[in-house]
């Protein structure tokens with residue numbers, strides 16, 4: 001079975017017009033598909049309005065108890081249910097889920113090393129048979145950035161990591177492509193110049209660009225997860241502008257293609 005995992009970034013979700021436009025493209029995307037979302041921008045803003053200040057380290061949120069409550073309300077509630085309703089209006093039979101629903105994604109609270117991330121989950125298991133059942137029923141899962149530890153604790157989990165874990169688990173039995181859609185044209189040499197797209201990136205280039213701080217913050221988990229997915233059997237990984245999703249699906253040049261090593265070119 002061919003399955004596409006499509007991750008939509010928080011900056012797109014934050015603009016209703018852009019979100020509508022993206023969901024219309026998603027509705028036209030062919031075949032079995034999963035939509036993964038976070039909503040980090042909205043969660044930060046909502047938290048601030050309640051006096052809970054966001055704290056990020058390398059693109060990942062430090063999540064204390066209050067922050068966990070906020071991200072659960074924002075990701076699993078407000079954003080997820082609105083997206084599902086909008087997709088239903090586009091005749092996509094979407095079903096909104098956290099990692100706790102159907103025991104879809106089990107994770108473990110990240111151990112404290114140099115940094116205590118709090119209630120942040122590292123993914124351990126994905127229930128692919130549940131996903132297969134949903135596909136057989138003609139449903140399109142819309143999965144948010146909340147997982148659980150199977151002992152009653154919800155955990156905040158980076159949405160790029162969720163997309164990658166779903167892709168790698170499904171890749172054991174299916175042909176899986178992974179698309180990271182966000183608000184920029186791809187991985188850029190100069191973040192402020194939308195024309196400075198790096199069309200192909202491999203781990204060697206990534207390591208160099210990270211040292212030079214050309215790649216930083218939220219782009220770090222995105223690329224770490226992209227390489228992890230390719231190492232574990234995902235067929236194709238793309239990072240680019242949400243509005244170019246259908247171009248990417250048709251294999252047309254747009255955004256950044258991720259490759260494991262330089263020799264993947266040949």
Ligand SMILES: Nc1ncnc2c1ncn2[C@@H]1O[C@H](COP(=O)(O)OP(=O)(O)O)[C@@H](O)[C@H]1O
Nearest residue numbers: 009010011182184186187188214215216218219
């Ligand atoms: N080289 C780079 N090219 C593009 N974006 C970059 C780069 N380095 C860092 N970034 C930052 O990463 C952000 C994307 O990460 P994030 O905000 O977590 O994504 P998302 O929109 O998917 O939630 C971009 O908006 C940009 O600010």
Ligand SMILES: CC(=O)N[C@@H](CCC(=O)OP(=O)(O)O)C(=O)O
Nearest residue numbers: 010038039040060061145158159
């Ligand atoms: C642990 C962690 O960092 N969780 C992320 C989950 C949401 C997310 O990834 O949202 P975007 O895709 O909009 O960035 C966070 O709370 O920001």
